[in-house]
Amino acid sequence: MSKRGHGDGESALDHLEDVTSLVAALRSTVEGLVASAKAGQIVDETALAAGSHTLMRLRGAHRGVMKANAEKEAELAEASTALDEAQLGLESVLYEKAVVLNEIKRCAEFAFAGDALDLVPAKDALADAAVDAKSLSDHEVMLARLTFEMAQREKLVNELHAQQKTVEETQERLASDSDFLDSLHIQLDKFLHAGQPLVDAMGSSLVVVDAETRERLGLLPSPLYMLYTQLLAYNGAASTAAMALTIAGDTAAATLAAAKAAKAAADLEPPSPSAAKRVATADDDDDDDERADSYYAVFPLSVELELFPGPDDAFDAPVKLGFAFFAALNLVGVQVLDGPLPANLLANLFPGDAGETSPNPANAYLGTASGEPFRFAPPLAVASLKPYLWAHSVPLSVGVKAILAQLRNRLNAGRALDCQLSELANGTLPLAKLVSPSFPLQTRVSLRSWRQLSAADADTAIAASPVLTAVADPALQTDVYLAELVRDGATLTATVAITNEYPARPPLFHLELSNSEQAGLSTDNNVGVMAAEVNVYHSELPLPNDNEVLSYQLRKLALCFDVYQECKAASSSSALLSSKLALRTVRGRNREMPFSFDAAVGLFTQRLHRALPRQAPAAMVVE
Amino acid sequence: MDTYFDLDAFRARVSSSTAEAHATVYGVVYSPCGEYMAAVDSRGVVRVWALSPALQGEWWAEGEDGSPGVPLVTATLHRGPIYGVELAEIGSKVVLATGASDGLGLWDWAALLASGGEATAVAAAQLLALDAGDVAGTPVEVNAVALDPASGLVVCGTGAGEVRAWDVATGSHSYTLTGHTDMVLDVGLRGSGSAPVSASEDGTVKLWDAKAGGCSASLQPGGGAWVGALALDPDASWLATGGGDCAVSLWHLASLTQTTTMETKACVQTVVFADEHVLAGGASPWLYRFNINGRLAAKLPVTRGTG
Numbered sequence: 049m050s051k052r053g054h055g056d057g058e059s060a061l062d063h064l065e066d067v068t069s070l071v072a073a074l075r076s077t078v079e080g081l082v083a084s085a086k087a088g089q090i091v092d093e094t095a096l097a098a099g100s101h102t103l104m105r106l107r108g109a110h111r112g113v114m115k116a117n118a119e120k121e122a123e124l125a126e127a128s129t130a131l132d133e134a135q136l137g138l139e140s141v142l143y144e145k146a147v148v149l150n151e152i153k154r155c156a157e158f159a160f161a162g163d164a165l166d167l168v169p170a171k172d173a174l175a176d177a178a179v180d181a182k183s184l185s186d187h188e189v190m191l192a193r194l195t196f197e198m199a200q201r202e203k204l205v206n207e208l209h210a211q212q213k214t215v216e217e218t219q220e221r222l223a224s225d226s227d228f229l230d231s232l233h234i235q236l237d238k239f240l241h242a243g244q245p246l247v248d249a250m251g252s253s254l255v256v257v258d259a260e261t262r263e264r265l266g267l268l269p270s271p272l273y274m275l276y277t278q279l280l281a282y283n284g285a286a287s288t289a290a291m292a293l294t295i296a297g298d299t300a301a302a303t304l305a306a307a308k309a310a311k312a313a314a315d316l317e318p319p320s321p322s323a324a325k326r327v328a329t330a331d332d333d334d335d336d337d338e339r340a341d342s343y344y345a346v347f348p349l350s351v352e353l354e355l356f357p358g359p360d361d362a363f364d365a366p367v368k369l370g371f372a373f374f375a376a377l378n379l380v381g382v383q384v385l386d387g388p389l390p391a392n393l394l395a396n397l398f399p400g401d402a403g404e405t406s407p408n409p410a411n412a413y414l415g416t417a418s419g420e421p422f423r424f425a426p427p428l429a430v431a432s433l434k435p436y437l438w439a440h441s442v443p444l445s446v447g448v449k450a451i452l453a454q455l456r457n458r459l460n461a462g463r464a465l466d467c468q469l470s471e472l473a474n475g476t477l478p479l480a481k482l483v484s485p486s487f488p489l490q491t492r493v494s495l496r497s498w499r500q501l502s503a504a505d506a507d508t509a510i511a512a513s514p515v516l517t518a519v520a521d522p523a524l525q526t527d528v529y530l531a532e533l534v535r536d537g538a539t540l541t542a543t544v545a546i547t548n549e550y551p552a553r554p555p556l557f558h559l560e561l562s563n564s565e566q567a568g569l570s571t572d573n574n575v576g577v578m579a580a581e582v583n584v585y586h587s588e589l590p591l592p593n594d595n596e597v598l599s600y601q602l603r604k605l606a607l608c609f610d611v612y613q614e615c616k617a618a619s620s621s622s623a624l625l626s627s628k629l630a631l632r633t634v635r636g637r638n639r640e641m642p643f644s645f646d647a648a649v650g651l652f653t654q655r656l657h658r659a660l661p662r663q664a665p666a667a668m669v670v671e
Numbered sequence: 672m673d674t675y676f677d678l679d680a681f682r683a684r685v686s687s688s689t690a691e692a693h694a695t696v697y698g699v700v701y702s703p704c705g706e707y708m709a710a711v712d713s714r715g716v717v718r719v720w721a722l723s724p725a726l727q728g729e730w731w732a733e734g735e736d737g738s739p740g741v742p743l744v745t746a747t748l749h750r751g752p753i754y755g756v757e758l759a760e761i762g763s764k765v766v767l768a769t770g771a772s773d774g775l776g777l778w779d780w781a782a783l784l785a786s787g788g789e790a791t792a793v794a795a796a797q798l799l800a801l802d803a804g805d806v807a808g809t810p811v812e813v814n815a816v817a818l819d820p821a822s823g824l825v826v827c828g829t830g831a832g833e834v835r836a837w838d839v840a841t842g843s844h845s846y847t848l849t850g851h852t853d854m855v856l857d858v859g860l861r862g863s864g865s866a867p868v869s870a871s872e873d874g875t876v877k878l879w880d881a882k883a884g885g886c887s888a889s890l891q892p893g894g895g896a897w898v899g900a901l902a903l904d905p906d907a908s909w910l911a912t913g914g915g916d917c918a919v920s921l922w923h924l925a926s927l928t929q930t931t932t933m934e935t936k937a938c939v940q941t942v943v944f945a946d947e948h949v950l951a952g953g954a955s956p957w958l959y960r961f962n963i964n965g966r967l968a969a970k971l972p973v974t975r976g977t978g
Contacts, residue, residue, distance in 0.1 A: 513692075515685060554678075556685065580685075580689045632830075637755070
């Protein structure tokens with residue numbers, strides 16, 4: 049009897065009972081045969097055949113068992129593979145679970161670091177997107193800020209790359225220029241030799257430098273070299289240049305510095321500030337501010353320019369300027385070495401050029417970063433003379449001519465202003481040389497006092513005047529003076545602001561009138577009109593010399609004050625008309641007095657409209 | 672050529688700063704509808720404000736565009752100071768009359784309001800520009816204007832010492848009254864456009880009869896000092912004047928009698944009747960309020976030079 053297993057095939061157990069019964073039958077048969085043999089009995093063939101038959105069946109059973117066993121083993125192997133796969137899947141799930149749990153834990157413990165970042169405000173980040181920040185969640189706002197920040201940084205990186213490329217190109221160009229300049233003197237020598245017979249024949253002289261100067265010239269850094277050659281060329285070309293050029297300084301130190309600079313250039317290492325200091329100030333033991341010193345270290349040689357007064361100049365003593373090269377900054381600075389000059393000669397020589405910052409964008413930050421102004425010049429003459437541009441961009445003759453003309457204008461103006469201020473300090477109203485002979489020069493107004501205000505008082509005075517406050521330029525150096533004009537018991541106090549751009553920027557006046565009787569007769573309107581006459585309309589009569597504009601303004605102010613007092617005292621217009629001063633003493637409900645001088649009729653009149661003078665004097669324009 | 676310093680721009684800044692620092696308001700008027708106030712100043716500018724925010728206490732809300740303190744219209748009407756201003760309904764239009772350093776102007780008030788101050792629209796709002804004559808070849812200023820809705824006349828006092836009148840509708844000249852020996856500083860109307868009153872630099876106040884073509888009376892309130900301001904009470908029975916004599920004079924017109932003199936310690940440049948009081952302002956930083964009997968009722972501190 050057989051039993052079916054769980055699988056589709058027969059199992060070994062299904063054959064177990066058959067095998068057991070067959071073994072038992074076979075044993076019984078064998079025992080019967082053994083017993084017969086022991087008894088000497090004849091072999092029972094039937095029993096033997098039955099035993100053989102039983103043995104055959106047993107073999108069949110054995111094959112069945114083996115077959116079932118093989119099937120089970122195959123089935124088991126198949127099940128084992130599935131089990132292994134399932135186990136592997138479960139282990140993967142367990143790993144993922146651990147990872148997810150870890151992530152969840154990290155999320156739970158996450159602290160947002162964005163708040164610590166110095167990001168742009170949300171308002172700025174969303175400005176271009178035209179999205180209201182209130183409509184976004186905090187997360188979206190932060191994403192917008194981060195995106196904006198990222199875009200900005202990418203932009204900066206791109207700019208950095210562009211700048212680096214520009215630097216490389218500039219360095220290549222500089223190297224090329226330097227090579228050219230190095231070879232230039234050889235060619236110039238050839239020209240000089242070739243032209244010498246012609247010079248001898250014509251009896252004139254070319255600009256020739258001596259051997260020592262030539263040696264020093266060869267040591268000059270490129271910007272100083274360009275500066276020197278431009279000035280030299282201009283001096284030789286312009287018969288009225290009236291100037292002298294020298295190269296001053298320690299030639300030995302310059303040789304050493306040039307050699308080290310050349311070595312650094314050959315090693316492709318830009319000269320570091322410290323290296324520049326070692327080169328330029330080898331014997332300087334003052335290391336209190338090593339970093340600042342290194343930035344401001346100058347090349348041992350400098351170019352000195354001495355300007356002599358020409359026949360048309362007002363300044364009467366030579367002026368010497370020194371140009372030095374800041375190796376670490378790659379800038380040329382200038383300072384006044386000698387001469388009867390105002391301290392602010394070089395400041396604001398050109399617009400926006402106060403000399404307090406570097407024109408070189410690469411080190412413009414130094415002016416503020418070091419906490420002190422550039423120490424060479426008022427201050428960096430870089431600023432005052434734009435040598436950086438001069439050396440690289442400005443056409444030779446035009447640049448030199450314009451700069452020197454501006455310097456001479458400044459010197460002449462400074463000298464003229466000094467003379468006028470000196471007269472004023474002595475209590476005299478300076479008399480301007482006027483073109484129009486009809487302009488009345490006689491005045492009964494006297495100058496009671498003229499004094500310069502301290503810096504603190506000047507600031508206070510400017511703040512007290514709406515006009516001075518509105519027009520004053522804080523970037524300019526401004527001196528403020530207080531003048532008191534008196535006549536017939538009335539005092540006209542003028543606060544006069546004079547900048548170092550005098551006379552291009554004319555002095556500004558703020559007026560105050562004090563008069564014990566004023567309250568009964570007039571209002572402030574006339575003071576305002578007087579101020580406008582002096583500040584705005586002072587140039588209606590052309591001056592032969594614009595440097596005397598202060599004198600003219602003061603003269604006009606005195607005449608306005610005269611008119612004011614005359615009109616105040618006049619019983620009627622006819623009185624003034626008979627005195628040939630004015631047609632009408634007052635005009636309009638504001639009872640405006642006649643402060644405007646009509647040269648055509650030689651009388652003072654009221655200005656009908658406040659139109660501005662149309663044409664600026666030629667002196668206000670620089671070629 | 673490289674212009675180093677822009678002198679013209681510098682002068683423009685100085686000029687505008689000076690004009691602003693010494694700016695003076697010469698006149699204030701209210702629209703007939705009561706909704707607007709206009710002020711003219713020494714820069715030739717008129718500014719118009721809506722009055723409703725002021726009545727709601729928001730007038731001095733300083734600030735940005737749209738706040739009540741910002742004028743609805745800011746328009747330059749003349750090239751010089753505007754000395755006199757008047758606003759009245761003439762015919763079908765509300766007309767703004769301005770007397771200025773460069774002459775007399777008549778403006779369509781509705782168009783001016785709608786212009787928003789835009790220059791072209793402001794120019795289009797001008798109804799008439801009238802010539803006030805000249806002195807020695809120089810155009811005279813118009814120091815004061817008065818509008819008479821009944822007769823449709825605009826009357827002005829000129830720097831030539833004349834009182835002139837024009838028909839607003841046609842622009843035709845109506846009359847010129849002469850007699851002052853110096854400029855006329857203020858004018859008023861006694862009931863109609865043909866009966867003006869003028870105050871002058873020559874120290875007199877003249878009552879005119881235009882129909883008769885002459886001066887009916889001449890008063891000298893300040894002892895010869897210039898007379899810069901006059902005011903008539905609503906019945907045209909009383910006349911208040913002020914000027915260089917540093918006083919306000921009150922006159923009874925029917926009898927041509929000076930009844931009271933009220934001292935102000937400073938020259939007077941504006942007088943106004945207000946109920947039973949006379950208000951006066953001028954060179955001193957005070958606004959005076961007198962009773963009709965000449966007693967000082969109040970002295971209010973104001974900005975300097977209320978004239």
